[in-house]
Amino acid sequence: MSSSKTWRVGLIGCGGMGRYHLKMLQAMPDFKIVAVCDLLPAAAEKAGQEFNVPATFGDFEKMLDSVSMDMVTVATQTRGHHAPTVAAARRGISVLCEKPIAIDPAEADEMVETAHRSGAKLAIHQQNHVNPGIRKAQAMVAQGVIGDVVLVRGRNKAGRRSGNEFMEMGTHVTDMMLCFGGAPAWVAGHVTIDGRLAAPRDIMEAKEMSPRDRDSGLVMGQRALAHYGFERGVLGEIHFLAYSKTMSENYGVDILGSQGQLAVRAGGSVGPGSNLWHLARPMEGTPAQLADWKQVDLAGIGVEEPMVTMYRRLVESIGSANEPPSSGVEGRQALEMILGIYESHRNQGQRIPLPLSQRQHPLACWRQASP
Numbered sequence: 001m002s003s004s005k006t007w008r009v010g011l012i013g014c015g016g017m018g019r020y021h022l023k024m025l026q027a028m029p030d031f032k033i034v035a036v037c038d039l040l041p042a043a044a045e046k047a048g049q050e051f052n053v054p055a056t057f058g059d060f061e062k063m064l065d066s067v068s069m070d071m072v073t074v075a076t077q078t079r080g081h082h083a084p085t086v087a088a089a090r091r092g093i094s095v096l097c098e099k100p101i102a103i104d105p106a107e108a109d110e111m112v113e114t115a116h117r118s119g120a121k122l123a124i125h126q127q128n129h130v131n132p133g134i135r136k137a138q139a140m141v142a143q144g145v146i147g148d149v150v151l152v153r154g155r156n157k158a159g160r161r162s163g164n165e166f167m168e169m170g171t172h173v174t175d176m177m178l179c180f181g182g183a184p185a186w187v188a189g190h191v192t193i194d195g196r197l198a199a200p201r202d203i204m205e206a207k208e209m210s211p212r213d214r215d216s217g218l219v220m221g222q223r224a225l226a227h228y229g230f231e232r233g234v235l236g237e238i239h240f241l242a243y244s245k246t247m248s249e250n251y252g253v254d255i256l257g258s259q260g261q262l263a264v265r266a267g268g269s270v271g272p273g274s275n276l277w278h279l280a281r282p283m284e285g286t287p288a289q290l291a292d293w294k295q296v297d298l299a300g301i302g303v304e305e306p307m308v309t310m311y312r313r314l315v316e317s318i319g320s321a322n323e324p325p326s327s328g329v330e331g332r333q334a335l336e337m338i339l340g341i342y343e344s345h346r347n348q349g350q351r352i353p354l355p356l357s358q359r360q361h362p363l364a365c366w367r368q369a370s371p
């Protein structure tokens with residue numbers, strides 16, 4: 001692929017995140033924003049003016065048919081990810097779609113399969129997949145610095161009930177876990193509400209649970225706990241404790257090895273400072289021994305805004321046999337690690353094999369099956 005190529009990008013969904021994509025794209029000299037689209041004409045017009053994009057649309061099918069482009073960014077809310085992604089992929093146009101991939105596994109299947117059939121590349125914007133701390137931790141694991149990886153612990157930001165947190169932040173965390181475990185093999189989980197096990201009557205739409213959150217489909221519960229097994233023989237765990245305040249500093253992943261531990265924290269902007277810590281023994285010891293954790297120098301791994309890396313790696317994959325980071329397949333795995341918690345909960349916390357055998361949303365199935 002010629003290094004002088006200019007990548008032509010269309011963007012669907014000019015809301016908060018869409019505009020952030022446009023800002024980053026505008027700063028990348030080898031990317032050109034050729035069209036923007038929003039159901040709300042005012043939003044498309046405003047983005048067009050601000051980012052100097054004359055081609056504005058209200059209908060993504062029209063945009064895809066009228067303007068030639070190499071890739072599309074889908075920055076609509078989750079319920080709106082499937083239709084534009086499938087429409088672009090069907091035309092052979094590669095897609096960077098916002099997270100989580102879709103409302104349920106069936107939608108995610110169609111997105112992945114359509115891209116696969118046409119040869120388009122699909123990446124899900126779970127950008128911590130390429131966070132400098134994650135990449136450096138992967139390199140240290142490969143060098144054997146912490147011995148064999150034993151357990152990957154996902155750490156979330158809180159500030160929401162688990163139901164909303166699952167779809168808003170959960171797949172970011174499960175995606176970071178995948179970076180160290182590989183494909184997930186099973187999940188076992190439990191969901192509670194007001195100190196009791198969640199029941200079918202607690203199933204609701206995301207916006208019903210929290211009107212300030214986005215439309216991400218069916219949700220349930222206040223707190224949740226899950227365990228995982230990964231294909232590389234690694235165990236995983238994650239909890240959602242619904243603390244009232246968000247703590248970005250908590251957000252990331254811990255990698256526990258037979259000879260040491262790594263802690264990546266992905267909250268906050270990416271700068272020259274380190275977001276990776278190393279403990280040179282497998283067990284932490286007492287809180288008094290926390291000072292033994294040492295920051296890891298990220299020099300040499302390349303500190304770049306993860307969204308920029310996601311765009312670069314996606315276009316590099318176009319026309320090659322390589323998949324982009326946080327590919328459609330990985331985005332679907334991250335989603336099933338989250339939705340599988342509901343399926344396990346419904347089955348008294350049993351281990352549920354992943355991928356899920358049922359492709360409908362587990363909560364839709366549970367609600368249908370309940371009198």
Ligand SMILES: NC(=O)c1ccc[n+]([C@@H]2O[C@H](COP(=O)([O-])OP(=O)(O)OC[C@H]3O[C@@H](n4cnc5c(N)ncnc54)[C@H](O)[C@@H]3O)[C@@H](O)[C@H]2O)c1
Pocket residue numbers: 012013014015016017018037038039040043058059060075076077078080098099100125126127168214
């Ligand atoms: N990766 C991240 O760090 C990150 C951070 C924030 C948000 N997000 C994700 O970004 C996505 C968008 O979130 P947001 O807060 O910007 O939402 P938003 O509601 O602000 O923006 C969505 C926009 O899409 C438009 N839209 C809806 N359906 C459309 C359609 N069919 N065609 C064209 N336009 C359509 C809406 O009119 C709206 O302007 C969500 O999936 C969210 O989870 C990701």
